Amino acid sequence: MTSPDGTDFPMTSPPPQTLRDLAESERIRLLVDGVTDYAIYMLDPDGYVSSWNLGAQRFKGYLPQQIIGQHFSVFYTDEDRASGLPARALTIARETGRFESEGWRVRRDGTRFWTSVVIDAIRNDQGVLIGYGKITRDITDRKTAQDALRQSEDQFRRLVQGVTDYAIYMLSPEGVVTNWNQGAERIKGYSSTEAIGMHFSRFYAEADRDDGVPGRSLALAAREGRYEQEGWRVRKDGTRFWAHVVVDAIRENGELVGFAKVTRDVTERKLAAEALERANTALFQAQKMEAIGQLTGGIAHDFNNLLSVVSNSLEVLATRLHEHADMRILDAMRRAVDRGATLTQQLLSFARQQPLKVDTHDLNTVIRGFESVLQRAGNSSVRFDLDLAPQLRPVLVDAARFEAALLNLVVNSRDAMPEGGELIVSTTDVDLADHAVGRLPAGPYVQVSVRDTGAGMPPDVAARAFEPFFTTKAVGKGTGLGLSQVYGFFAQSGGDIVLDTRPGQGTTVTAYLPAIAGDTPADTDGNGDSNVETVLLVDDEPDVMDAAAELLRSIGYAVITASNGPDALELLRRRNDIDILFTDVVMPQGMSGIELARLTLDIAPGVKVVLASGYPLPALKNDFDDLDQFAFINKPYRLADLARKLRA
Template sequence: MESARLQAEEKEPPPGVATTGPGSDTDIGFRMLVDAIEDYAIFMLSPDGRVRTWNAGAAKIKGYAADEILGRHFSVFYTAEAVARGWPRYELEEAALHGRFEDEGWRVRKDGSTFWANVVITALRDASGTLKGYVKITRNLNERRRQTEALRQSEERFRLLLEGVEGYAIYMLDTEGMITSWNIGATQITGYRRDEVIGRHFSMFHPADDAAAEGPDRVLRIAQAGGRYEEEGWRQRKDASLFWANVTTTAVHDEAGQLRGYAKIVRDMSERKRLEELELANRRMSEFLATLGHELRNPLAPVRNAIGILQKDPDVGPTAARCRDMIDRQITHLSRLVDDLLDIGRITSGKIELRLAPVDMRTVVERGIESSRFHTDAREQRIDVDLPAEPLTVKGDMTRLVQVLHNLLHNASKFSPPGTAIAIRATRQSRSALIEVRDQGRGMPEHALEAVFQLFVQEDRDTNPTDSGLGIGLTLCRSLVRMHGGAISASSTGPGLGSTFTIRLPLAEPAAPVRPMSPTSRRTSAARRILVLDDNRDSADSLAMLLEINGHQARPLYTAEAALRMAPSFQPHLVFIDLAMPTMDGFAALRAFKAIPQLARTIFIAMTGYGQEDDRQRTAQAGFDLHLVKPLDVSQLGPIVDGAELAVPSDAPWNDSDDAGLHDER
């Protein structure tokens, strides 16, 4: 009877649906439309909540066929917990009271599985206001809930990730610049805990003078206008200490383009800032040392020239000769000190120049021993030498390699007891030359074997304060050996058992036979016409005097203008030009000289106190034929003036076969 009643009621149109009568075309079309919908469960309930109609979507979503559900109470779709707390009854009461009720929650299918549903219940009343039942529409929101939950979990993971990031301060601001989130990296960098910053303005991290200048507000304005703003500057920690920070501020907008706040990422760049400042200080120190060397070398030049003049004078008395030789030794020593001072700057900038040529390491060892005699003889130490009979030829800089041996022997002498022996052994090993310097000194612990090559490091400095030195000798040794393509290492069996330093250098390829110079290419040592241009009168006069004593015709001039006036008629074979002159420097003077047709074959030599590789490259690019560093080595003047060491292209005019002597007198 109940089933028949329900079926009869189903034939009645729902209240509120326009019809032209029961069973009208409009009513039938509407019911067919509802029945065909599969994505929504649409069905009617009686006033007491029993199912009266059932569409295809309801069968699909809930799993019941129409004959399985019609007449049953709709609470069958709710979880036991919801039924126990009277939720189905509450939904109908609210729909009856307000006309409509919407909810989301778990619902139960026929097979007992659950799904997340959006439910809308609408009360149906007739014209008199009598409740006739309810229309219920249910949507399966499982997929949307899954996506929402996935998004929530993703956001939660992202939040936890950001909060756990160390080394970066990552936090959010609202539109007014108030802090709304805080991660562990922010605590590490600034020293503030989360509860100490949330709700405060981010200007708390700016130094007082920055905040006074409206720096923080300016940052937000720029970020809002451009979307993102990156800057570097000083920031303040909780303890008031400052750190150098890289700060990125990004404006955050919602889907509608409305500003929601700002994301801040802060990195502590104090260490990078310190390294940059250190690099700048090193660069300035290198520049200062180069300038200092130049200024020291300038006054040494005329003194060295004067000594050369005195050495040419046969009538110098014994007392004057002793004084002359003493000055010569001290000038040599002072020049060496200037070079050592400049080496410190070259080490840090990597600008040590090598003059490579075939070098026999046996000769290097012999010269290194000779240069170290002063130290070893003073301590009554013996040097035992073991050299091979055949040459050990490497491609290297003789002076620098001797310097390496000298430093190693000095180091061995310094840290060995008086009266002990220092052993030097040179051998060939495969394609390498090995040089070993072994002492009987205090030795080294294992941790020091690598550290001793670091700049300014001295082993046992605290326990042996009487040991003098700056700790640059072994650093320079390693730099020079590596520049030669080799390696240097230290070994020791322990404290008190001596040390051994081993140098390994690649052997040079066999040299090609030297072709004898033809008579037409051999240069003569005829007298030259020479201009000496230097604004330092003592330097110009002394060099000109030295050249005159050697049989040349030299003219000292103190301004480029005077030299340029004399040059066309004098037609010098060589011109020595000081680079640092007032009014017109050496480079400008060179350009003016080269514009004079009569000087087409003249050799131009730069004189300067600067001797680093970039200085030499600059003069070469400017067109100078040779770069000499003050004070000039008197012993080299002869070969230079004779043209034997001038690095001039083979097609230079003075190298033609019909002009073997630069210029003949005209």
């Protein structure tokens, strides 16, 4: 080697240690430059970039010649630079030897990524700061995942806490409450500070706690994985509610770590279901009684026809027989017809087809006036008492039939106390909600109760007590029509009747009648015409028609007959000597008597019309309008009734 002045120096090689150091430095440089998952670069003491590896180039987007010599704050966001974060990072590294953090950094193209940053202060052997080593890693994916998880957890927590219709909370394996949502606070009444740490059995009724229900629910959930049940639970204030409960076991790596419990207050649903069941039961009972009533009314109608034949025939025979023995026989037959007619009226009363003579009454006055009869209906071993309200609303009722119904109830109570007891008839005003009693609409009512201390009835007997012909009395001791007649009367009067009875605890029969404000006039029947001479008699029952024709002739009328409506109309068109049309209402085939009557007014307006039926006029008015223009007579009718109606 030659010096500048031409002097030659001998050639020398670097020491071996220096060569080894150079080789090691080259390997480190190659290692650092080859790392692509980390940005590894150097900063001078003032923070300017002095080296740059492939990882930094990949993360940050700068080539070495683009970034070396630039201040490292270029990687920070505007807000971080404005807050002085780059300078604070170097200060901390310089003073403590190391700075570590996570945060947003900016690539050359302006996009951001989340980084994990470590800055180490580098000093020489004398402790002089010669720069900083900076390692940055792109952990955006991890950050995104963590944020998503945190957001999901936050959303779930807000969801659970925000639910107010469900009590959602956790239990330890021992059943201690470990968290508590707003729904639990609303439903159970405990705040979270009160509930957390409390054993969940506190929410159960005392009887359930004594029976071990809470422990069994957790045991079943632990064994089966899930437990579901409905039952009564208790709020903080001691009130009870009907709850639907689900308990799920929570396990981690197969080990039970607690329970998730969801409770919902379903009291309204339970009450609604019970109300619906009661309504369905009442509807079924009403439909059954209505069906029996229709059948009973039909039987009574047919029976009336049979009685009409016998009664009319008796009246005819009575005008022709004069011997005393014959008259005794006729009298006995009349009494049999009367008993049959009474039975028919009882059947029609149950079927709510018995004509009522209604008027405005104070039931207290009616009962007091009837008290002596009611007392005589009892016996010396039965103590009879009245408990009447001081003031009672007026009702629209047939007083005579009310007395009969009340007497029937008193007699039934007396028979239920053969060894004596107490019988109380009471009255009071009540205001009922809609369907609170049977199918009665809401409004003011008068309540009449007959209470006894007798034997009571088992449920199966009570369920059939109002059915006609059903009786528990011995043969010959009752027809089974008493309570059915009472039921029919109150139902026809717009009310209802309720039976409360238990074996060994007596029976209370409570009837309800709608109260009124003001007087209501009694019903009146339409009037027929008089001075009739020729009668067109129409009936589809030959026996009834023959007996009625003979009865009409016996009181001086000329009679022509027809067995159906069309034949009767043909006679009305062909003849002008018909003064009155006397027709049965119900004719199973073809034209009804009411249709015939209306057509008669068009064909022969001068002809008067009398309708006859075993069904009472109020019942017929439910199905037909404008019947007041016709005279009406109930079957079976007597000679005197018929004559009065025709000559009125």
